[in-house]
Each structure stands twice: as structure tokens, then as C-alpha cells.
Amino acid sequence: MNTQIKSILLGAMLLGPAAAINAQTKASLWLTRADRSALFEQQKEPLIFKTGNAGGTTITVNDKQHYQPIDGFGFALTGGSAMHIIRMGADSRAALLKNLFAVTGNDIGISYLRLSIGASDLNDKVFSYDDMPKGQTDPTLKHFNLGPDKTDVIPVMKQILAINPAIKVLGSPWSPPAWMKTNNDTRGGRLKPDCYPVYANYLVKYIQAMKANGINIDAITIQNEPLHPGNNPSLLMVAPDEADFIKNNLGPAFKAAGIKTKIIVYDHNADRPDYPISILNDPAARKYVDGSGFHLYGGDISALTDVHNAHPDKNIYFTEQMTVEPENQSTINIAWPVKSLIIGATRNWSRNVLEWNLAADPEYKPYTDRGGCPMCQGAVTIDKNQVKKNIAYYSIAHASKFVRPGSVRIASNNMDTLPNVAFKTPDGKKVLIVANTSDGAQDFNIQYQGKVLAVKLDKGSVGTYIW
Numbered sequence: 001m002n003t004q005i006k007s008i009l010l011g012a013m014l015l016g017p018a019a020a021i022n023a024q025t026k027a028s029l030w031l032t033r034a035d036r037s038a039l040f041e042q043q044k045e046p047l048i049f050k051t052g053n054a055g056g057t058t059i060t061v062n063d064k065q066h067y068q069p070i071d072g073f074g075f076a077l078t079g080g081s082a083m084h085i086i087r088m089g090a091d092s093r094a095a096l097l098k099n100l101f102a103v104t105g106n107d108i109g110i111s112y113l114r115l116s117i118g119a120s121d122l123n124d125k126v127f128s129y130d131d132m133p134k135g136q137t138d139p140t141l142k143h144f145n146l147g148p149d150k151t152d153v154i155p156v157m158k159q160i161l162a163i164n165p166a167i168k169v170l171g172s173p174w175s176p177p178a179w180m181k182t183n184n185d186t187r188g189g190r191l192k193p194d195c196y197p198v199y200a201n202y203l204v205k206y207i208q209a210m211k212a213n214g215i216n217i218d219a220i221t222i223q224n225e226p227l228h229p230g231n232n233p234s235l236l237m238v239a240p241d242e243a244d245f246i247k248n249n250l251g252p253a254f255k256a257a258g259i260k261t262k263i264i265v266y267d268h269n270a271d272r273p274d275y276p277i278s279i280l281n282d283p284a285a286r287k288y289v290d291g292s293g294f295h296l297y298g299g300d301i302s303a304l305t306d307v308h309n310a311h312p313d314k315n316i317y318f319t320e321q322m323t324v325e326p327e328n329q330s331t332i333n334i335a336w337p338v339k340s341l342i343i344g345a346t347r348n349w350s351r352n353v354l355e356w357n358l359a360a361d362p363e364y365k366p367y368t369d370r371g372g373c374p375m376c377q378g379a380v381t382i383d384k385n386q387v388k389k390n391i392a393y394y395s396i397a398h399a400s401k402f403v404r405p406g407s408v409r410i411a412s413n414n415m416d417t418l419p420n421v422a423f424k425t426p427d428g429k430k431v432l433i434v435a436n437t438s439d440g441a442q443d444f445n446i447q448y449q450g451k452v453l454a455v456k457l458d459k460g461s462v463g464t465y466i467w
Helices: 003-015 017-022 079-086 090-101 153-163 193-212 239-257 274-280 303-310 335-347 391-400
Strands: 026-032 058-069 072-076 112-117 168-173 219-221 262-270 291-299 315-320 352-357 380-383 386-389 408-412 420-424 430-435 442-448 451-457 462-466
Touching: 026 391, 058 420, 058 430, 072 391, 079 090, 079 153, 090 153, 090 380, 112 153, 112 352, 168 193, 168 315, 193 239, 239 262, 239 274, 262 274, 262 315, 274 303, 291 303, 291 335, 303 315, 335 352, 335 391, 335 420, 335 430, 352 391, 391 462, 451 462
Parallel strands: 058 442, 072 112, 072 352, 112 168, 168 219, 219 262, 262 291, 291 315, 315 352
Antiparallel strands: 026 462, 058 408, 380 386, 408 420, 420 430, 430 462, 442 451
């Protein structure tokens, strides 16, 4: 045996197997193609970083430059979603929940959920936790009861928590009880000023009641889409009203009750960054506020950075976006939600990304009358025990499986036709999510610590690279 070979073998024995592996950095790729020939599938061939300088189009990942930590990715477990899931057979339900919330094999590891406080517009009927006959009120909340949530949302949440006990949960109200509102209706109206204190106690009771059922509410928003009173249920809550409610009622009520649940303001579109900024400019309100939540049915995702820059000590969250596709089409426009939401929100400081409805039936039911959503496709479509996965499922999967809570966003150079975002996970792995939004296939390089990986993405495809 010659001296050179002896030296190599001796070095490998002294340094152990890790050194031999690390000498050649390998990456794996999970791919979705626009033509559906791959739908969030791990590619068999390992990719190998090579030493050298990159030429041509290059995404350079720098894990020395850190941005915001990541709390998770997921959906809204609407009342309708929970209703469909709980009605499945036990084995089918267990298989679906494992695929959604575990991380083994092809499971996608959802790590963040949004619940409606009371009904949303994707329940089969409108309710609050303290509904009273017309003309009656309940200022002491003696009739408070989680009601319909006990039959679907809570049992489903308990099964989810058995899979992932650390999952983060955001609660959002669509409306207070009608008797607290100026129009005494579930739709529209404003919160009566004399009901501010009782509504604060209502939200305290919700958090306490969910905790009694083993469900920790990590954060709440004050009002879903406070500038859109056309849903059923809904409420108009302008920024000065939200600020007053937080500083004079909700914040003190949380403090008095020892509630640690975070308070997130706004929870509406990116076209009105002035709304959260005005609340955070109020010292008496901002001391109770953890951050701001956004949707993207209006405005530009860069508005999240505007709010971050105005108040960099407060967090940014992305709390809702409906992502749908036509039924039975031969292609999947996966690049759009990945670019706009997964990449767009996190590159603009969001700690999470929540798309909208987790599950619906083939007719997109249930939804409420007088303003419910008849087109809100679920991430999965449930037809009895049959499950069909839709575009929202695949777009979230590209992040949720790999960018686990506690990851941090790291630097990468963004490109118009190869939008991307990079993360470092708690166990030190690097994750790069790339969408090809150009009109053709693109060859490009991924450069990391002096090594280069040459890759290719077809038109409209999305790849998650892990090393």
C-alpha cells in the first residue's frame, strides 16, 4: 500500500466518518414541477457541491448574516376543516393528520395553525361563545361556552397535539357576540364602547377555556380583517378603536389574568401599513403588542418591511392568504404562492406563513350565508375518506417540512426570475427555496462557503434544496 493511500486511510480513521462525509457536501432536492410530473417529491439523485468559482447565474447563500427567527408554516383549521376531518373514519383521519403534521417520510410537518375565535365564514353556521336571545345581554359572561368547537375543533386539535405537542396556535375572532355590537348583528357593525371591558374578558375566557382543554393559544389577533365588515361574521374596527381596546381593556385584562398569549394587531391586507404603525406609535398600546399580522388580498408584500422598519422591535406575521387552483387542470401554478407568500413574506420579516383553509369538501363547503366564502378551496379536499391534495398543500410543504420552528432566515441574493429565500435550521442544515418564474427552464448555481452546486429548474417549478 503506497504512502499516500495510507495517509488518507489514517486520516479518515483519526477524524472519524463525519470527516469523510463532510469532505463532499451533498444536497437533496424536493421538487414540484408545473406540469405535475413531480408534486413535492424527493429526487433520487444526490446533488454534490464542488469546489470552485461560480460562473453565470448564481444564488449565494451566506449563513453568517441572520434575519428573523421562524415560528412555523401552516393553515387555518377552520370549523369547516375540523368538521370534515372529524367525520372521517378513524384510520383515514389518523393517516391524514400524520401526513399533515408529522415530519417522517413524505409527511409535511405543518408547525403553525390559526383557529377562529367563534365562527369564521367557513363554518356551517354562525356562532359566538356567548349567544343570547334577541334583546338580552350577558355582561358577566355566565353563559360563556366553547359550544360547537367541542364537537370538532377541539377533538381534532387534541389529535394534532398528540403528533406535534409544540405546534403554535393563533386565535382570530371574526365577530364578538351580536349583543356587544352596535347593529346587534353577526355581520358588520362596531364594538359598543361600553362592551370593551366585557369583550376583553371574553377573550381571556377563550384562552383559559382552550388551555383547560390542553390547547395553548400562543397569540391572538384582535380582529380578522377589521376593515372588511362584509363577511358573515365580521366587525368593523378602525385603528383608533383597536388601539383604545388594547391599551385600556385587553392589555390590562391579560395582565390581570396572567395571560402570556401574544397580541397581534391589524390582521388585514398589505395596502394599509398605516393601520398597525399608528397603533405601534401609541406608547400605551404598543407595550402590550407583540407585532402585526398581514394578508395579501391587497397591497404589496414589501409593506411588511415598511412596518418592520418603522418598529423593528416588533414582530411581523403573515396570517392568511387563500391559495386556489382550478379543478382538474393539467398544470399547477406552484411558483406564484411560493414566490408571493413563502418567499415574499419571509424576505419581508415575517416569522410565519399561514395560508387559508386547511380542508373543504368538493363543493368548497361549508361556508356561512350572507357573506361566507363559496370559493375557498382547502389545502386538501375531503370527500368522505378520500383526500385530494391541492396547490396550497404543496406550496406550504416546500417550507414546513424543512424550515422547522427555531430556524432563522439567512442571506441569499434574490432574483427577478429566480426568487428565493434561505434558512438555517436548529440542527445546522441549510434550506434554500427557489421558484422559477421565467418563461423557460433555468440553469443556475448555488454557492455556499466557496463551493458551488450546479442545478436546473424547469419553467414554473419550485425546488427546496437542503444540505
